[in-house]
Structure formats: structure tokens, C-alpha cells
Amino acid sequence: MADPKYPEVQGGGSLILAWQIRNKRVLVVGGGEVAAGRILNVLNADAKVTVVSPREGLNPEVAYRIEKGQVDYVDRKFEPSDLDGVDMVLTAVDDPEASTQIWKLCKEKRIAANIADVPPECDFYFGSVHRDGPLQIMVSTNGKGPRLANIVRRQIAANLPPRLGDAITKVGKLRQKLRKVAPGPEEGPKRMAWMIKVSDTYSLDDFCEMDDEDMEALLGFYGPDEVPRLECLRAMRGELAAFDGSFGFCVGC
Template identity: 70%
Template sequence: MPEYPKVQGGGSLIVAWQVKNKHVLVVGGGEVAAGRILLALNADARVTVVCPSSGLNGEVAYRVAEKQVTHIDRNFEPCDLDTADMVLCAIDDPEASTQVWKLCKERRIAANIADVPPECDFYFGSIHRDGPLQVMVSTNGNGPKLASIVRKRIAEALPSNMGAAIENVGKLRRKLREVAPDIKEGPKRMKWMSGVCESWSLDDLVGMTEQDMDGLLSHYQSGDIPPLLEVRMKNL
């Protein structure tokens, strides 16, 4: 019998949730809410903040003043959920928070109630961001501070130019799809791109120009992956 990975229960399904142009409702306006708002804005979501003006901290007030978010100047009301795709609740009122949670469950809206793991459909991890690169560390709600420590150690181990390399690889992939658009080419495209990432150094990927990409792509049909120097010599 072949050996398969063992099931390790108790984890979370870690995914990259695409919320671009979706409506994220944030209940609260303090420090925790500010962090949640920034994460949602970084993901290009449409954010509405429900909180009396007196409860907004400096950062949230700034987001409101700059019109980065829509602000409803009052306490939460059930009608606020009418257009919400996701709810992030961060208020210092356990009873009110639980009410928000129950309403979200009734309407089947994904929600996160800050600091109350049993009332969360998902958790926020500690995130390292470098351009298109996002690395998240989650402790499944058990130790946020430890998640932050682990995330910092991972970030320190990564090359400083990793984000730039990923951006160039993304450009190369898009160009490759133009060169070989046929869906049947999918496995070959994946194998060839994997070969580029494995055979070229990080510095090569960072320094790759549009001309280098075009020169490299001319070798795709043959399946060859010449070194960057060879590609540039042929471009002369």
C-alpha cells in the first residue's frame, strides 16, 4: 500500500480569500478595527465602518476623512447586514458582539468576532507582505503573539528582493499564456515555468527585463531553458 499524508485534525483551511469589490462591514472603530480595515483595503474590498464618531481612533478617522471607507455614524443595526458579504466585528461589548454573530449565522454571512474564537468563521493570521508575496502564520486562535514571532522569523529568512522576483515571474507567466494559449498546453506551461524558477537564480529573476522574457519565451516550444546570460547574448 502507498503511504499517504496523515490527517491532522484541528486545523483551519487556509485559503487566499478574494474579496476585491466585495462589501466588508466592520463593526467598531478602535485599534483592532483599524487593523482589520487595512487588511480589507489591501485586498481591494469595499469597506463600511459602523461606529459612532466618538469611538473612532486616529487611524480609522483618517480612513474616513480620506474617503477610503464609508462611515455610518451610529451603533450597529441589523439592517447594516443587508448588503454585507463579510462582517468583521471589533467592539468591547460581548453581548452586542454575540448578537452580531447570531444575525450573521441567520443570514449565512461569514463573520469574525475579534477575540472570540468560537464566534469566528475564520481567523486572521500574522501576515508578511512583500509586493505580491503574502505569507500568513496562523495558530488557529491559540496564540496571536506567537504567530507574530514566527512570522517575523520567516520574514527575516526571506531574501529582500523576493517580491520583485515574483512580480517578474508573474509577467513571464502572462506572456507565456499569450504565446501558448491552448488549454492543452497547460501541463507543459506549468512544467516549463517550474523549470525557469528552479534553474534561474533569484537575482536572475529580479533582473529579468521584458526583452529577456521575450528571448526566453522563444525557447518554450523546444522546452529548453537557457541561462540568462545566453538569452542576453542572443538578444545582442
């Protein structure tokens, strides 16, 4: 009998991760429409991309990436030596037999691979992604309904607050500044707890409106572990008349 104190295991899912592939070498086999989408995905993650495909099979977008030098290009069909030094492989070719052969070679070399439109031959799936600056939200159907994932993603995006990406950017900048103020590893728990207070106190609009002077003023309250509201912070900078002179507080806060 299940214990209600603990969540039940629901098998059949995927482990959804934010995979950091910056400066990793990604091989894309194929140059059609599907390959174009895959290439953009990994370029957005700052990967180093090599495309292997005969020139006559190139999609206009893939041809553009090649022309602009955004990817390395090999004008021929795949050869096993293309896997040398590769960290990830994405195939998007209309040849099931060739795709399966590439998959087997990747397994021998322990290279993570995604074989387009063949879920059993994928170490990972591409979901439908909403992007707003640093914010990324992925919807995955675990390879069962990619079109439905796109529909769900659009519905989620339509209900998100405006300027959410801007707010997250400001939070990231504040965290970087905080690490300079309190760089020691022993400060880790306090940094985390203080940032939680800040995130709970400030609204998304507050973060969007925050400038560098606001951040520097706010960081002055890290030591005493205080988090004044934004209007109080600005009052202490002389922008509002509500400040009553007490440390960390102002009239109306």
C-alpha cells in the same frame, strides 16, 4: 495501524486559504485600534469596506481612512439592516453581548464573520502576515496565541532571501506574457511544465534582473521547450560574447 505511505490526519487546524475578496462588500463594526488593523487587511485585499461606529469611538487611523474616502462610513451603532448585501462581517467592539447578537444574525444570513477576541464565534481567523509585494506569508495559531504568531512571523521574515517579492513579480509578468503566446486551454499542461523548468533554472537574482527584452527572448524558447540560462539569453541578444551560434545554447552554459 497507520500506513506510513500516507500522511497522518492532524485535527484541530484551520484551512488556510488566500481568500479573494476584491470588490466584495465587507462590513466592519467598530472603530477602535483592532478595527483599524482589520480595515487595513481588507483594504489591502481590494475589498469595498463599510465602517459602522459612533464618531466619538473612532481611532485616529480609522478616522483617517474615512476622511480620505477609503471606506464608506455610518456614524451610529450597528443595526441589523447593515448586513444587507454584505459578503463578510468583522466586529471589533467592547460589547460581548452585542458581538454575539451580530454573530447570530450572520449565521442566520450565512455571512462569514470574525468576532474579535472570541474564537468560538469566528468563521475564520486573522493571522500574522508578512507582505513583500505579491508575496504573503501568514502564521496562524488558530486563535490560541496571536502575539506568538507575530513573533514567529518576524523570525520567518528575517530569514527570507532579499528581493523575493521582486522575483515573484517578474515570474507573474512572465506567466502573463506566456498566456498571450500560448492562450489555448490545450496548452495548459505545457505552459505549466515549462514554467516549472524556468523556475528551477533561474535564481531569484536572475528573475530580479530580468527585463522585458529578456522575457520576450525567453518566450521564444517555449515552442521547442527549451530554457537557456539568463547569461546565454543575453549572449544571444549581443550583450555577452559567449554565444557560439547554436540554437538555445552558448559556451559555458
